[in-house]
Amino acid sequence: MKRRVQHGGIFWLFLSPVLLAFILVIVVPFFLGAWYSFTNWSATARAGETLHLIGLANYAKILTDASFTYSFLITVIYTLLNMIAINVISFGLAMLVTRSLKGRNVYRAGFFIPNLIGGLILGYVWQFIFDNAIPSLGTLLGIASWADPAHLMLAHASTALVAMVIVGTWQYAGYIMVIYVAALETIPQELIEASNIDGATPWRRLRSILIPLTRQAFTVTMFLTLVNSFKQFDVNVSLTAGGPSVIFAGQPIYGTQLLAMDIYNQGLKSDDMAGGQARAVVFFLVLVIVSVIQVALNKRKEVEL
Amino acid sequence: MKRILFMVLAVALAGGAAFAQGITLEQNKPEIDAMLKAYAAVWSKAGNVPLTIKSVGGSSGIDLGTQLKADYAAGDMPDIFAISGITDYQQWSGIILDLSGEKWVTDTSVPFKVGGKVYGFPVAVEGWGLAYNADILKKAGVNPKTLDNLPAYRAAFAKIDRQKAALGLKSVVSMAASIDMSWVTRDHDLNALLSNGLPYGDMSVTNDLLAGKVDARRLAQYADWVELMFKYADPAVLTTGNYDAQVGAFASQQAAFLHQGNWVDPNMAQANATFPMAFAPYGSLDKATDGIFVAAPSFYVINKDSRNVRAAKKFLNDLVYTDAGNTYMVKDAGMIPAYKNIKLSPSGQLSRSVQAWAAAGKIYSWNQYSFTQEFREKTLASIYNQFATGAVTKAQFIDLMTKAFQSLAK
Numbered sequence: 001m002k003r004r005v006q007h008g009g010i011f012w013l014f015l016s017p018v019l020l021a022f023i024l025v026i027v028v029p030f031f032l033g034a035w036y037s038f039t040n041w042s043a044t045a046r047a048g049e050t051l052h053l054i055g056l057a058n059y060a061k062i063l064t065d066a067s068f069t070y071s072f073l074i075t076v077i078y079t080l081l082n083m084i085a086i087n088v089i090s091f092g093l094a095m096l097v098t099r100s101l102k103g104r105n106v107y108r109a110g111f112f113i114p115n116l117i118g119g120l121i122l123g124y125v126w127q128f129i130f131d132n133a134i135p136s137l138g139t140l141l142g143i144a145s146w147a148d149p150a151h152l153m154l155a156h157a158s159t160a161l162v163a164m165v166i167v168g169t170w171q172y173a174g175y176i177m178v179i180y181v182a183a184l185e186t187i188p189q190e191l192i193e194a195s196n197i198d199g200a201t202p203w204r205r206l207r208s209i210l211i212p213l214t215r216q217a218f219t220v221t222m223f224l225t226l227v228n229s230f231k232q233f234d235v236n237v238s239l240t241a242g243g244p245s246v247i248f249a250g251q252p253i254y255g256t257q258l259l260a261m262d263i264y265n266q267g268l269k270s271d272d273m274a275g276g277q278a279r280a281v282v283f284f285l286v287l288v289i290v291s292v293i294q295v296a297l298n299k300r301k302e303v304e305l
Numbered sequence: 306m307k308r309i310l311f312m313v314l315a316v317a318l319a320g321g322a323a324f325a326q327g328i329t330l331e332q333n334k335p336e337i338d339a340m341l342k343a344y345a346a347v348w349s350k351a352g353n354v355p356l357t358i359k360s361v362g363g364s365s366g367i368d369l370g371t372q373l374k375a376d377y378a379a380g381d382m383p384d385i386f387a388i389s390g391i392t393d394y395q396q397w398s399g400i401i402l403d404l405s406g407e408k409w410v411t412d413t414s415v416p417f418k419v420g421g422k423v424y425g426f427p428v429a430v431e432g433w434g435l436a437y438n439a440d441i442l443k444k445a446g447v448n449p450k451t452l453d454n455l456p457a458y459r460a461a462f463a464k465i466d467r468q469k470a471a472l473g474l475k476s477v478v479s480m481a482a483s484i485d486m487s488w489v490t491r492d493h494d495l496n497a498l499l500s501n502g503l504p505y506g507d508m509s510v511t512n513d514l515l516a517g518k519v520d521a522r523r524l525a526q527y528a529d530w531v532e533l534m535f536k537y538a539d540p541a542v543l544t545t546g547n548y549d550a551q552v553g554a555f556a557s558q559q560a561a562f563l564h565q566g567n568w569v570d571p572n573m574a575q576a577n578a579t580f581p582m583a584f585a586p587y588g589s590l591d592k593a594t595d596g597i598f599v600a601a602p603s604f605y606v607i608n609k610d611s612r613n614v615r616a617a618k619k620f621l622n623d624l625v626y627t628d629a630g631n632t633y634m635v636k637d638a639g640m641i642p643a644y645k646n647i648k649l650s651p652s653g654q655l656s657r658s659v660q661a662w663a664a665a666g667k668i669y670s671w672n673q674y675s676f677t678q679e680f681r682e683k684t685l686a687s688i689y690n691q692f693a694t695g696a697v698t699k700a701q702f703i704d705l706m707t708k709a710f711q712s713l714a715k
Binding site for chain 1 (some may be wrong): 378395397682691696
């Protein structure tokens with residue numbers, strides 16, 4: 001560690017633009033939002049309605065709401081599926097593009113590009129693929145189950161969730177791949193060579209060299225995929241709009257509405273901004289707890305060279 | 306939350322930068338966005354203040370009601386905005402200006418009134434029902450005039466369905482019921498339950514349902530009707546299709562009927578669909594109901610906190626009393642004017658059909674907006690979607706609808 005620099009004034013001066021932005025767009029709205037969750041805030045202008053504190057009523061309502069419980073469950077399922085799919089695929093891609101492959105820079109760029117497309121647009125593009133392109137392809141190739149409208153992926157809640165995982169993976173795998181590529185390239189070449197001389201199989205090399213030495217990257221990628229999957233919103237809105245519906249606990253509700261969209265709809269469609277805020281606070285706490293546990297677990301497995 | 310903010314910002318930017326002293330109009334018809342913007346530019350140049358147009362709508366993901374709440378929370382409420390009825394009015398009752406003294410009030414029969422005071426400027430007269438392709442019906446041997454009750458529709462649909470291959474049809478009716486398109490079911494189709502066969506403006510069934518009282522016989526007949534619509538629709542369009550898929554199937558003559566309103570006229574023109582088309586009676590009941598649903602469904606209201614109320618009022622009056630305003634409404638945007646003094650007529654076939662039904666007095670009212678956005682978009686949309694995807698039977702559909710309405714009694 002270097003000795004701490006003692007130029008307090010300049011330190012704060014250079015930090016101030018970032019700090020100011022951070023306070024204005026993160027800290028203040030965060031505490032304001034938390035405060036609103038204890039009020040009756042509706043974001044409309046009803047005559048005779050005033051903003052006042054209502055205590056924990058918004059939180060009590062969350063516990064009895066089937067739609068929130070359901071959204072919570074499928075968000076957990078979606079996050080798990082997405083984490084597995086993204087990490088497996090991006091690690092595979094990273095191994096592929098770190099080999100001496102012809103035109104590997106083109107592949108690297110190509111796999112990364114989906115990440116540059118906005119989630120809303122991506123959702124509409126993939127909606128077209130699932131609803132129109134795949135059935136047309138099925139008709140063309142004579143694959144009956146692809147052309148059958150009863151098998152449209154977006155027509156049933158469970159397959160629509162899988163469709164969201166496919167789109168999420170397609171969007172995010174290239175980004176995570178970049179992190180794995182960086183990690184794989186730091187592995188000393190002599191270790192690989194030594195394993196070759198010792199006659200290690202590719203599987204053995206993967207298990208004993210590549211994965212242990214990229215543990216640090218795993219900590220980061222697991223965290224990023226966990227948080228991003230949990231917060232998924234834009235693809236959700238444009239790809240499925242929360243549909244199709246399901247019956248849960250005897251109530252008809254949206255079948256693919258992830259937590260972020262549930263918060264949005266509670267605030268803006270149900271005229272209940274305070275209720276939406278309360279959900280957002282719960283959402284925040286859960287996400288913090290889960291990601292802290294995840295980082296701690298992954299850190300324990302990291303090895304130093 | 307970051308993404309939500311970003312999206313809101315993107316929508317706001319798409320609407321164009323705001324002028325300091327100018328006024329902003331936020332409306333819910335994306336299909337007239339280009340025409341309204343062109344007219345706004347002309348109006349601003351003719352010695353008026355700059356007018357910014359923002360259009361939001363066409364999907365249940367982002368609609369005007371949602372956008373207005375975001376604007377209100379951001380302290381950026383437009384000067385003029387559109388509302389669809391009493392539940393929208395209640396949301397904004399604290400800031401909506403009383404317009405009873407305006408000149409246009411005397412020239413319209415359908416202003417938006419609450420407690421004897423006029424608050425809303427009717428944007429247009431609109432109608433919806435089952436639009437039919439007259440050529441196909443003729444070839445199939447179905448006379449649309451006879452379709453004024455459920456048994457007649459049932460027979461006609463079965464008859465056309467048998468000749469699908471010969472007529473080149475993919476399905477009899479083009480219907481959409483995905484969550485994103487749920488406004489077709491939970492708003493428009495629902496209204497058949499609420500007002501079909503009742504005198505214009507009769508709220509008895511609506512008020513009963515709002516109080517949790519369900520007429521089981523009427524609901525059972527209505528369920529038969531919904532079943533008929535879903536059974537003879539293209540399942541791909543029904544369960545996952547968007548607006549383009551639904552309207553496109555009719556425009557490309559792959560469906561004989563379309564469950565939409567006269568606002569699809571511009572889409573028909575774009576698709577070069579020139580075949581003769583009109584609205585058939587909406588026969589959703591066992592008894593004959595010879596009419597369609599016609600009303601002025603959306604209204605411009607003025608924000609009383611606006612810094613330029615005078616300009617906002619002048620804009621509304623200019624729509625009705627200047628040639629440029631009339632031409633924009635009727636010729637460019639293709640809307641049916643809600644004002645007696647305007648003699649122009651829209652050129653779209655379906656708009657003309659709506660005018661013909663209205664002129665004959667064979668119309669039923671729009672009552673669906675008496676229910677809250679939450680109830681329609683979350684609860685009803687989910688129930689219709691369940692029935693459309695085949696996840697529930699008709700008996701379960703009736704049961705779910707009954708329970709949903711009963712839950713309104715408090």
